[in-house]
Amino acid sequence: MTRDEFLAEMQEVLQTDAELTADTVLADLDEWDSLSIMATMAFLDKHFGIKMKLADFRVLSTLGDIMDKAGL
């Protein structure tokens, strides 16, 4: 999965119409709530085998940070 593909997938995962980039600040997204965090966890686990806990997301500030976690 490329970084562009990841961003496109994340629109579906978060159920958002907002345009997403690597610099998108998670806290600035209206849809960045506990639902989105859980959906992102499931997504990372399913596609990258990465197990994250809810607390792990507190130190991530942008979508780029999540892509770094995914090794993209």
Add this chain to the structure above:
Amino acid sequence: MSKSKFSHVKIRGVKTSLPEHYIDVDDELKYFGGNQKKLDRQKKMIGYGRRYLADAQTTVTDLAVDAAEKLLSEISVRSEDIESLVFVNQSPDYVAPADACIAHGRLGLSQNIPCLSINLGCSGYVYALWNAHALIESGAVGNCLVLAGDLPTHTITQDNRKSAPVFGDAASATFLVRTEEECRSAFVLGTDGKGWDKLIMPFGGMRLPYDKDTFNYSATDALGNVWTPNQSMMKGEDVFAFTMEVAPKLITDTLVTAGWSNDDVSLFAIHQANKQILEMIVNKAGIPLEKTPIDVFSKYANNSTNSVVTVLCDQADKPIDKAVLATFGIGLSWAGAALNLSGMHNGGIATYRPPANRPTREQQIEHWLKYYKGE
């Protein structure tokens, strides 16, 4: 985890009763700030749909007794032939006596039988089934009527959006009997009491009884939900972490204990926490989604103690052979069961019609004041 197997107990029949009144999340736009997109997003992600709510005069015993009367009639079992009763719920009619005794009287059961109540929530139905299996297999009794259910909507307010759209009320009756022919089942059970406060009703017990000042207190959370001391609460993040750690492993442990593979199973009835969590459990446990109903949450919400029974009863028109039940929640507590259900009467889901002229709150208070006075 505790593992046990039984070989001569089977479930003869099961039936769920729901209250008449329901709320559809589509009619609750006001709670989403009038934002249809926000509502649709939560419907899609969490699976919000319909939930049934018992009115203020209906108790879990009313629903469970209704389910029992209907079930016993459908499978032609006379009340005097019942040899034991186990009732599991967490919203009892009274602090004491036990609902099991109240239900015993209402159903007109024999005086020569044991009746007991179990205080467990989401994991409780499987615990009650396990208890009934052990009672029957040991030879202590020949059959057992298991009543299960809860009124989670009575311990939250509908304005409190953290919990309200998630929960709905339901109760059920299940009748288990000893069989001469072999009928194998397996159970896996566990507890983490260090997590006792992760799902809790802090007030109203003997540790912190209701008193004159109790309702002077309230707290408002970051989302603006107002919490009063008659509400149950859940530490969502912790319960989610617990669920993801315990539930998938519980399912695989139950399969291994029974010696079954996914192919052997016709139904996985998983506690309907919510759609998103169910999907994550299914993925992590590696069980087939086509055998695992997750839409029951959207049709009836999370029914707490009755949740997996609601899943079973929702499948009334489909044959169920081998089923795996997996439950987890308040306690913290979890329980899985591998059951052979072929030939079981599935009474499906009925609606409880309350009798006319039920005593109002005021009439009940008047009654008990006279009772205290000795009139």
